Amino acid sequence: MRASRLLSILLLLQAHGRLTAADLAARLDVSARTVYRDVEALHAAGIPLYGEAGHAGGYRLVDGWRTRLTGLTAEEADRLLFAGLPGPAAELGYQSVAAAVQLKLRAALPAPLADRAARLEQRFHLDTPGWYSDGDPSPHLAAVAEAVWREHRIRVRYRSWRDEVTRVLEPYGLVLKGGRWYVVAARPDRAGPATYRINQILDLTPLDEPFERPEFDLPAWWRSHVVAFRAGLHRDEATIRLSPRGRERLREIGSDVVVAAAVASAGPPDAAGWVRAVIPIESLTHAHGDLLRLGADVEVLSPADLRARLAGTAAALAALYSPAAPAPVAR
Known part of the structure; x- marks a missing residue:
């Protein structure tokens, strides 16, 4: 954990130039005292890091020094899609990994491109929920995402529009639409996938039963599903x-x-x-x-x-x- 935090300090300073101990503590969710100890450890390791006193002071790296420890881990590469979607990443339980990805990507960019990325972040923001909703939270979202990733079956108690039902599902993928999460899943006893809204899952049990996911184009399937849904909506x-x-x-x-x-x-x-x-x-x-x-x-x-x-x-x-x-x- 500490090694990861020390690397994060280097990447933050590399990306932002100068940060105070309070800034670093807030970004890393630790105390300022912990930051002081980490900075001392970096000094001891020979990292050219120094502090400046005064109102505009803080810690910074010697000009021109850059760490090469910016490679993505396998998990971070998997979560790359969520680097610019902090809200959905947090709902899926990927917030810390997505933040690490974003930090490493910014640290690896040349200075002009890093500045441009920072400006873009302050000028464009994606807020997925609608105006009259705070999103579609569900305690089972992370478990569904894990089952999608591992290709394992799940047993759910689900509130349909008629009543409550129990189903064994083979989850193919997750979709975020208008702030609401859906899982596209097949049933072992029925051909073809269907759509289930995540927050209508009342209870979920992960099953130690892998399934073979067929060749399935989730974006294409969802687009055709939306077209068919709209066509049958107004009768x-x-x-x-x-x-x-x-x-x-x-x-x-x-x-x-x-x-x-x-x-x-x-x-x-x-x-x-x-x-x-x-x-x-x-x-x-x-x-x-x-x-x-x-x-x-x-x-x-x-x-x-x-x-x-x-x-x-x-x-x-x-x-x-x-x-x-x-x-x-x-x-």
């Missing part, structure tokens, strides 16, 4: 009226398919600026929830069942917020 349609504000709100909250259909089918605006359009819907339940977000800036003309549902919700809301309605009882 009905609704005729609606939208106010000018409703059209703008639909562009913000609607899917690309719904927005494109609304734009393509919209008729000329009436005297108040409302337009009539036809949009695809997945189901009455989903459409009811989605269109409620537009409030009084949308009117459903058909189907009648959807119109009735929205009218019922509007009536219930009006009764709830009516001045004559009794105030809720505090408990």
